[in-house]
Every structure is written in structure tokens, then in C-alpha cells.
Amino acid sequence: MRVANLAGRAVLVTDGTAVDIAEASDGQFGPAPLAVFEQWADFTTWAQDAQLPAGAPFDESDLLAPVPNPSQVFAIGLNYKDHADESKLAYPDDLVVFTKFASSLAGPNVTVELPSEFVDYETELVVVIGAETYKVDVDEARASIAGYAIGQDYSERMVQRRGPAPQFSLGKSYPNFAPFGPAIVTLDELDDPDALRVEAVLEGPTAEDHGGSWQVQNGTTADLIFPVAQIIADLSQVVTLRPGDLIFTGTPAGVGMGRGIFLKAGDTLTSTISGLGSITNRFV
Known part of the structure; x- marks a missing residue:
């Protein structure tokens, strides 16, 4: 299944058409x-046997954040060895966790206003939780x-790195x-949920x-230092994960x-994860 948010309503998406879940159920x-x-x-049980009506075509510009109001948003830092290497930092022994405040959440193809000349991109697999989870293996x-989506963890690096202590969450929440x-x-829609290709292509002045x-990122989730299930298990030893919670799993x-x-005004970034599709953001 592919569950989306079309103009504020939950829909099932298939082949470019959408079925309104509330109406169908x-x-x-x-x-x-x-x-x-x-x-x-209960929803997945219903959806397996439901006789759905024909879907209606929709405009992708009407797609909003699939979960616009999660109770918690988690983000994992330094979760790929090659990213830790380029950051000149040691591989973590434990999860590096921060948050992106909920007001920074947006639909897949929004235009992003750059607050400074120091905004960076990070293409990430986003995990959505489908059950209350605490102290699990x-x-x-x-x-x-519940499923996966494509996400971008944009960062204003000057705010993120300013002292006396780093401001990760603040710098990543414009x-x-x-x-x-x-x-x-x-996950049943994916050939191998543990090995998804992660790519980003930058077009515009910065790629001149x-x-x-310019293909600026090309990796695979098979190289996660902490795989998805391990992230969930480790987080659950401390916090209670709730349905609809989001986890940005690293870049x-x-x-x-x-x-x-x-990033510069006039740039466009397209982020793609195999089996999940693509999202495109423009910068002004």
C-alpha cells in the first residue's frame, strides 16, 4: 500500500490515482x-480485503506531509560510515539522536526559502511507526x-554548529x-526493504x-550503521514510540x-529512494 495525504485527507495511491480512505471505509x-x-x-486488515472504488487522478502539488502532526520526530546522525568519514568523525557506538521540530515538516515537493547562504541537504529514509512501541527487541x-517514505533533512549549518554547544535541532527546523x-x-511493496538505493540530483547554479x-548522493540503506529495526529497538529502550511517529534514519x-x-536560490534538488519514488524541492 501507498498511503498519502491529499489536500489534508488520507488516501491510498495507485498508478497516479487516489482513493479517499474515509469515503471507501x-x-x-x-x-x-x-x-x-x-x-x-485494523486499517491494514481492512485494506487487504476491501473492494476499493476506482481512484481519481490528482495533482501532485496537492500532496502534503503524509503525517502532518506526529507526536514525535526523531532523527539519527552519523548513521552511514561514508558520511561519518566525510565529516571526519568516529563511527558512533550508540545512536546519535536529535529532533526536527514538527513545524519544519512539509509535503514532498515544497519550495524552500533559504534563510542564509549555509543551507545543506541530506537525503534520508523516513520510517513511520504503526504501533505503540516500548522496550522491544x-x-x-x-x-x-507502518512503512517508509523519502525525506530531506535540510540544515542551516551555522546555527547547527554555533557554540557553546551545537544546536542540531534548531538549525534543522526552519x-x-x-x-x-x-x-x-x-514494506511488502519493496523488493528488499533493507537495501534501498538513496540518491540526490542537484540542478541549477550550484551544479553549473x-x-x-550533478548526482551529489548515491548510497544504499544496506550501509546503515544502525539498521532500521535496531534504531527502533534502541530508541524504545528510552522512549515510547507512538503511531505516526517519524524517524529520519541518517544520510x-x-x-x-x-x-x-x-544550496543557492535557483537550485532544484530531486531526492529518490528505490521503490518509494522521488521528491523535488526548489530553493528561493
């Missing part, structure tokens, strides 16, 4: 996107996953600094010396700071 699920994840087990953690989508994809189009090498570049 006679009001049993939705219409608020978060409500679907709060009833995730790795096997139990897998069962709590408006539209956490776009994600286009839909939440259940590369013919106008592979190729971020701007590692390349000595930052």
Missing part, C-alpha cells in the same frame, strides 16, 4: 492522516513499522526543512560546473558541507 478510518496510523492494525521492532513523502509505502545536473555521503558547497 464508510468513515471507519480517516479522514485525518494520523488517524489511519492510530488504527494501523529487534524482531519486535520490525512489527512496529520552515519546510523536513519535506517528506510522496507517500508512506508498506557539472553540466547543470549517506555527498552532503554539501562535505563537498564544500551550499
Whole structure:
């Protein structure tokens, strides 16, 4: 299944068409996107056997954040060895955790206003939780996953790195600094949920010396230092994960700071994860 947020209502997306979940279920699920994840087990049981009506075509510009109001947003730092290497930092022995404040969440294809000349990109797999989860092991953690989406962890590096202590969460939480989508994809839709190709292509002024189009990131989630189920299990030893919670799982090498570049007005970044689709952000 692919669950999206179309103009504020939960929908199932198939082949460029959308079915309104609340209408198809006679009001049993939705219409608020978060409500679907709060009833995730019952919803998936219903969806397996439901006789859905024909979907309606939709405009991708109407897609909003698949979960616009999660109770918690977690982000994991330094979770790919190649990214730790380019950052000249040691591989972590434990999860490096911060948050992106919920006001930074946005739909998949938003325009991002650059607050400074020091904004960076980080393409990430986003995990959506489908069950309340506390103190679970790795096997139990897998069962709590509702699905995956594509996310961007944009960062204003000067705010993030200013002293006396780093301000990770603040520097990563400007408006539209956490776009994600286009839909939440259940793991049964993916050939290998543990090995997804993660790519980012930058076009515009910053890519001018590369013919106008530059593949700046190309990695795989198979290289995560802490795989998805381990992230969930480790987080759950401290916090209670709730339905609809988001986890940004880290980024592979190729971020701007590692390349000595930052985003400029007129740039466009397209982030792609195999099986999940693509999201595109423009910068002004």
C-alpha cells in the first residue's frame, strides 16, 4: 500500500490515482492522516480485503506531509560510515539522536526559502511507526513499522554548529526543512526493504560546473550503521514510540558541507529512494 495525504485527507495511491480512505471505509478510518496510523492494525486488515472504488487522478502539488502532526520526530546522525568519514568523525557506538521540530515538516515537493547562504541537504529514509512501541527487541521492532517514505533533512549549518554547544535541532527546523513523502509505502511493496538505493540530483547554479545536473548522493540503506529495526529497538529502550511517529534514519555521503558547497536560490534538488519514488524541492 501507498498511503498519502491529499489536500489534508488520507488516501491510498495507485498508478497516479487516489482513493479517499474515509469515503471507501464508510468513515471507519480517516479522514485525518494520523488517524489511519492510530488504527494501523485494523486499517491494514481492512485494506487487504476491501473492494476499493476506482481512484481519481490528482495533482501532485496537492500532496502534503503524509503525517502532518506526529507526536514525535526523531532523527539519527552519523548513521552511514561514508558520511561519518566525510565529516571526519568516529563511527558512533550508540545512536546519535536529535529532533526536527514538527513545524519544519512539509509535503514532498515544497519550495524552500533559504534563510542564509549555509543551507545543506541530506537525503534520508523516513520510517513511520504503526504501533505503540516500548522496550522491544529487534524482531519486535520490525512489527512496529507502518512503512517508509523519502525525506530531506535540510540544515542551516551555522546555527547547527554555533557554540557553546551545537544546536542540531534548531538549525534543522526552519520552515519546510523536513519535506517528506510522496507517500508512506508498506514494506511488502519493496523488493528488499533493507537495501534501498538513496540518491540526490542537484540542478541549477550550484551544479553549473557539472553540466547543470550533478548526482551529489548515491548510497544504499544496506550501509546503515544502525539498521532500521535496531534504531527502533534502541530508541524504545528510552522512549515510547507512538503511531505516526517519524524517524529520519541518517544520510549517506555527498552532503554539501562535505563537498564544500551550499544550496543557492535557483537550485532544484530531486531526492529518490528505490521503490518509494522521488521528491523535488526548489530553493528561493
